[in-house]
Each structure stands twice: as C-alpha cells, then as structure tokens.
Amino acid sequence: NAGVMQNPRHLVRRRGQEARLRCSPVKGHSHVYWYRQLPEEGLKFMVYLQKENIIDESGMPKERFSAEFPKEGPSILRIQQVVRGDSAAYFCASSPTAVFNTEAFFGQGTRLTVV
Amino acid sequence: DQQVKQNSPSLSVQEGRISILNCDYTNSMFDYFLWYKKYPAEGPTFLISISSIKDKNEDGRFTVFLNKSAKHLSLHIVPSQPGDSAVYFCAASPKNYGGATNKLIFGTGTLLAVQP
Numbered sequence: 001n002a003g004v005m006q007n008p009r010h011l012v013r014r015r016g017q018e019a020r021l022r023c024s025p026v027k028g029h030s031h032v033y034w035y036r037q038l039p040e041e042g043l044k045f046m047v048y049l050q051k052e053n054i055i056d057e058s059g060m061p062k063e064r065f066s067a068e069f070p071k072e073g074p075s076i077l078r079i080q081q082v083v084r085g086d087s088a089a090y091f092c093a094s095s096p097t098a099v100f101n102t103e104a105f106f107g108q109g110t111r112l113t114v115v
Numbered sequence: 116d117q118q119v120k121q122n123s124p125s126l127s128v129q130e131g132r133i134s135i136l137n138c139d140y141t142n143s144m145f146d147y148f149l150w151y152k153k154y155p156a157e158g159p160t161f162l163i164s165i166s167s168i169k170d171k172n173e174d175g176r177f178t179v180f181l182n183k184s185a186k187h188l189s190l191h192i193v194p195s196q197p198g199d200s201a202v203y204f205c206a207a208s209p210k211n212y213g214g215a216t217n218k219l220i221f222g223t224g225t226l227l228a229v230q231p
Contacts, residue, residue, distance in 0.1 A: 004158070006158075035221075040223070041223055042119075042121075042204055042221035042222050042223040042224055043159070043204065043206075043219075043221040044221070045219065045220070059218070091158050091159070093158075100208060100218060100219055101149075101208075102149070102164055105160075105161070106151075106158035106159045107158050108156070108158045109156075109157075109158050
C-alpha cells in the first residue's frame with residue numbers, strides 16, 4: 001500500500017482502557033485521513049489532518065476520540081475509555097495534496113478488539 | 116443515511132466471464148467516484164476512478180461506467196480472474212468549495228468470488 005504504515009496491526013483492550021493507534025504516512029505526504037470500518041459495514045470517514053492541524057473532524061465521535069498529527073512523528077488516533085462498540089478496523093490514508101484522489105493510499109489498518 | 120449503496124453483498128462469477136459490480140448514490144453533489152479493492156486483513160487499494168463529467172473510464176480489464184441521470188455506476192471486470200476475488204468498495208467524493216475534496220463516502224462493499 002505504497003508506504004502508509006500503521007501499528008499495531010492488532011490491538012486488544014479491556015473496556016475502560018485507552019487505545020492508541022499510530023499512522024506514519026507516505027514520505028512527503030502531509031495530509032492524513034482516518035477511517036473506521038465496523039463489522040459488515042463500509043469505511044466511514046472520521047477525521048482529516050494536516051501537519052499540526054485538524055482540518056475536518058466531522059466524522060469523529062464527540063467524546064473519547066481524539067486525533068493529532070504533530071510536526072514530527074506519526075499521526076495518532078486516541079480512544080479513551082474504550083467500549084465494545086469501538087471494536088473495528090481503523091484505517092489511515094495519506095495523500096500529497098488536500099484532494100483525496102488517486103494519489104491517496106491506505107495503510108493495512110489496525111484491528112481493535114475490546115473485550 | 117446511506118448515500119452510497121452497494122445492494123449486492125456478494126457475487127460469484129466463473130473465471131474468464133465478466134464481473135459486474137453495481138453502486139447507487141443519492142447525492143447529486145458527488146463529482147468524483149472511485150473503486151477500491153480490499154483483500155482480507157489489508158487496506159483498500161485504489162483500482163479505478165471516474166469524474167462526473169465522463170460516462171466511462173477504462174483501464175485494462177477494468178471499466179467503470181457512470182450514469183448520472185440514474186445516479187448509478189458500475190465496475191466491469193473482463194475477463195475475471197481468480198486473483199480478482201476480493202471485496203470491492205465504491206466511493207464517492209463530494210464537491211467542496213474550489214473543487215477540492217478531502218473525504219470519501221464509501222458503500223458497504225461487494226464480495227466478489229471468481230471460481231476457477
């Protein structure tokens with residue numbers, strides 16, 4: 001998938017714990033997107049970030065979820081006090097411009113399981 | 116509110132025949148459409164796209180057709196190969212100010228199985 005690295009690939013958390021998902025975009029890409037895929041559903045947009053800025057978080061739940069893309073280092077999606085309904089595959093994508101088109105690439109995803 | 120719909124959760128096709136995957140959308144403001152292919156435990160990979168100003172785009176064995184009046188697009192794969200077996204997602208991009216867009220609306224996917 002053209003270099004978008006997500007880790008961990010699998011994450012198991014007990015209810016109430018925190019989950020941190022990391023995404024390193026393709027080198028040179030400064031635009032990062034997070035999507036979530038619940039079981040039996042398509043991918044749903046969560047948040048779009050540029051370096052140090054949240055541009056669009058219209059798909060992010062209002063509570064417990066946060067995202068950042070610092071000047072240095074990977075983008076982080078943080079879920080506090082996880083619940084069973086947070087169990088899903090979380091995909092990160094990056095692109096070189098603000099347009100999500102053919103030059104955007106997805107990572108392999110982090111599969112979060114809340115037990 | 117499902118703005119992009121893939122009504123067939125699965126499709127089975129014989130190797131060498133044509134696979135036709137369908138997608139319907141409700142928002143007339145969508146101006147760019149993409150198809151992604153996804154294998155289990157992997158991220159979606161881009162397959163082919165089409166702008167709303169066109170009605171057809173072809174790339175090798177893959178052709179996407181867009182019918183704006185019906186708000187319908189389809190992906191044709193011919194000839195189908197066993198390696199094409201995967202989940203196929205249709206995605207639409209809403210037009211923003213200035214034409215740039217930064218998020219996709221995905222359908223629920225169609226699982227294609229190509230039988231040898």
